[in-house]
Amino acid sequence: MSDHAVSLPAATGAIRLEASGPRGPKPRHVFSRRNIFLYGTLIVVALYYLLPLYVMVVTSLKGMPEIRLGNIFSPPLEITFEPWVKAWSSACTGLNCDGLSRGFWNSVRITIPSVILSIAIASVNGYALANWRFKGADTFFVILIVGAFIPYQVMIYPIVIILREIGLYGSLSGLVIVHSIFGMPILTLLFRNYFSSMPEELFRAARVDGAGFWGIYFRIMLPMSLPIFVVAIILQVTGIWNDFLFGVVYTRPDTYPMTVQLNNIVNSVQGVKEYNVNMAATILTGLVPLVVYFISGKLFVRGIAAGAVKG
Amino acid sequence: MTRIENPSVSIQDLSLNFGAVSVLETLNIDVAEGEFIVLLGPSGCGKSTLLNCIAGLLDVSDGRIFIKGKNVTWEEPKDRGIGMVFQSYALYPQMTVEKNLSFGLRVAGIARDEIARRIARAAEILQIEPLLQRKPSALSGGQRQRVAIGRALVRDVDVFLFDEPLSNLDAKLRAELRVEIKLLHSKLQNTMIYVTHDQIEAMTLADRIAVMKGGVIQQLDAPQTIYNRPVNRFVAGFLGSPAMNFLDGRLENDDGNWHFVAEDVKIPLATYVFEKEPVPGPAVFGIRPEHVAFNSGAGWPFTATANVVVVEPMGSDTLVWLKLGNQNFTVRVTSERTPNNADTVSIGFDPMRASLFDAATGNRL
Structure with a gap:
């Protein structure tokens, strides 16, 4: 310290530096006002948000007599998994009494091909729009983006007619086509933005190296774009799995996806309202997107950030 | 071409x-x-x-x-x-x-x-x-x-x-x-x-x-x-770092001798090789800082005295900023001969190494 004082110019010799006082990192207190405020808010918001989920889980584990007591927040006195089993395998929708399991497998058979098809097409679209500036690319892109803003409801009836004419109405493949088409604008935008954020010189280097349209796509671009594919998969899996409108319009009772079947279970008017079965069925339906989020959360955030910045 | x-x-x-x-x-x-x-x-x-x-x-x-x-x-x-x-x-x-x-x-x-x-x-x-x-x-x-x-x-x-x-x-x-x-x-x-x-x-x-x-x-x-x-x-x-000095002025002909004149600076152009037949008029005179001699006595076709404004030591050599007339002028000097601020120094150079440009088109004269 004294060395410091000595090295000061003579003109400031009147100023004396204190020997004690703050030094090193500024101390931080765990219970500072800032921390209490920050974490307090976070905890309150999280509780508020989680409360409905808690009620659902608790109710689904109770028997009907216990539910009729009306204490929806109290934990189950006697835990039973009966409602879950019933929801999965024997709840009735209309004439069928085989539970949600049929709807689950329908949803799987709808979701998997739709996700693969829509992402495959959209990623190639985005790649072509970002890297191969073909004539009319901008017009094409604008048309595609406008498509994202047109409400689905407008197109429901025309699509019914189209599907009827090509003989796919009511079949799962018809619904797969519909989902693929409606996923296209937003996914193309996502992929285009991601690919245009990649250094253009990489693309040029690959062209000098002699790779063509597909060569660059499969050997250069694809291996570099895992994050954005994860984002696209999450968006599509949750979007298609949770879809109700298209499912109810374009399928028949034996091909209903899980969401439609859930609605039919919950809204059935005959007999007693089995709240515990309804809760269990709802959680079961929501489980797939939930699992997808938990598995890929980190990649999702990374990909969203990468794809969204540059446009 | x-x-x-x-x-x-x-x-x-x-x-x-x-x-x-x-x-x-x-x-x-x-x-x-x-x-x-x-x-x-x-x-x-x-x-x-x-x-x-x-x-x-x-x-x-x-x-x-x-x-x-x-x-x-x-x-x-x-x-x-x-x-x-x-x-x-x-x-x-x-x-x-x-x-x-x-x-x-x-x-x-x-x-x-x-x-x-x-x-x-x-x-x-x-x-x-x-x-x-x-x-x-x-x-x-x-x-x-x-x-x-x-x-x-x-x-x-x-x-x-x-x-x-x-x-x-x-x-x-x-x-x-x-x-x-x-x-x-x-x-x-x-x-x-x-x-x-x-x-x-x-x-x-x-x-x-x-x-x-x-x-x-x-x-x-x-x-x-x-x-x-x-x-x-x-x-x-x-091209060139530090950049070439440019002086704005006029090309004038006194009794068959060409001169470049910028207010009180008058540079004789007897040794300059013209690209084409010169005509009197506005011109720009350019010379690189390393082509200017510094405090080295007479013997140059052009000599002048100037005031030092800023000195920039760069290690291997020093860049000296001068006022020549009322225009900025830089000279590259070996480190041992660095002057002080506000010194009055003499400079000299041979216009043979200079470049003359047309003031309007910028082309070499």
């Missing part, structure tokens, strides 16, 4: 427009076999665009491009016999160095032992053998650029194109790799076209420099000629 016999690369009447914006205008340039040409200019002058046109990465609006006597104007980049090195290295991040080098050869379907042979040769020339199994992210900037050069090398091409390859490196590495590129050229004797905005790179590497501005080649000549006899004020000001 003079034509060269059997050029390695020949560009004829090349134009490129992006919509209404004209980037290159009827550009002509011939590059001799084994020549090292540097395209030099400020950013936005079209030098990289020209290189991309030669590489086939941009479609031209008009004109033709010949490489090795073959018209390649409509050819794909891979069929032009070129290798290209990019500023950002553009290495494929998911591939190892070896895979990076071999990518083009694998795409072309070349036999495996031939690929191995070529990679071994390139790795030996560039001394990157220990790096072959690494990913680009595990390499330093200089190593990455070496791999990028290697990728052009393995293609066994006639023409190398460099797009500001050293701009992303720090000053020390840049100097090292500059020498390596020069060695590489003398070893391989390929035609090389090199784009840069760095005049040191241009001066040290080039057989000929093409100074560009606004999509037009201002001057195409050997580095020394461009440095000593710039054809216009832009070229004179762009």
Whole structure:
């Protein structure tokens, strides 16, 4: 310290530096006002948000007599998994009494091909729009983006007619086509933005190296774009799995996806309202997107950030 | 523009427009076999665009491009016999160095032992053998650029194109790799076209420099000629650091002797070699700071005294800012003879080494 004082110019010799006082990192207190405020808010918001989920889980584990007591927040006195089993395998929708399991497998058979098809097409679209500036690319892109803003409801009836004419109405493949088409604008935008954020010189280097349209796509671009594919998969899996409108319009009772079947279970008017079965069925339906989020959360955030910045 | 016999690369009447914006205008340039040409200019002058046109990465609006006597104007980049090195290295991040080098050869379907042979040769020339199994992210900037050069090398091409390859490196590495590129050229004797905005790179590497501005080649000549006899004020000001001194004034003729007059400064031009017959009128007088003698007595065709304004020591030498008349004037001085601020000093120079430009057009007089 004294060395410091000595090295000061003579003109400031009147100023004396204190020997004690703050030094090193500024101390931080765990219970500072800032921390209490920050974490307090976070905890309150999280509780508020989680409360409905808690009620659902608790109710689904109770028997009907216990539910009729009306204490929806109290934990189950006697835990039973009966409602879950019933929801999965024997709840009735209309004439069928085989539970949600049929709807689950329908949803799987709808979701998997739709996700693969829509992402495959959209990623190639985005790649072509970002890297191969073909004539009319901008017009094409604008048309595609406008498509994202047109409400689905407008197109429901025309699509019914189209599907009827090509003989796919009511079949799962018809619904797969519909989902693929409606996923296209937003996914193309996502992929285009991601690919245009990649250094253009990489693309040029690959062209000098002699790779063509597909060569660059499969050997250069694809291996570099895992994050954005994860984002696209999450968006599509949750979007298609949770879809109700298209499912109810374009399928028949034996091909209903899980969401439609859930609605039919919950809204059935005959007999007693089995709240515990309804809760269990709802959680079961929501489980797939939930699992997808938990598995890929980190990649999702990374990909969203990468794809969204540059446009 | 003079034509060269059997050029390695020949560009004829090349134009490129992006919509209404004209980037290159009827550009002509011939590059001799084994020549090292540097395209030099400020950013936005079209030098990289020209290189991309030669590489086939941009479609031209008009004109033709010949490489090795073959018209390649409509050819794909891979069929032009070129290798290209990019500023950002553009290495494929998911591939190892070896895979990076071999990518083009694998795409072309070349036999495996031939690929191995070529990679071994390139790795030996560039001394990157220990790096072959690494990913680009595990390499330093200089190593990455070496791999990028290697990728052009393995293609066994006639023409190398460099797009500001050293701009992303720090000053020390840049100097090292500059020498390596020069060695590489003398070893391989390929035609090389090199784009840069760095005049040191241009001066040290080039057989000929093409100074560009606004999509037009201002001057195409050997580095020394461009440095000593710039054809216009832009070229004179762009090359040289510290920049050339410019004095605004008039060209006057007293009894058959030409003088350059700027207020109270009068420079006799008896030793100056005029490009064409001079006429009296406004002109700009340019002389480089290192061509001015400092405190070295009389004997110069022009001498004057001036006041020192600022002194900038640069280690090897010192830059002294003066007021000559009321215009700024810089002189390069060896470090031992550094004056103090506000000193009055004498300077002298020979107008033979100067350049005179037309005030209106900027062309050399």
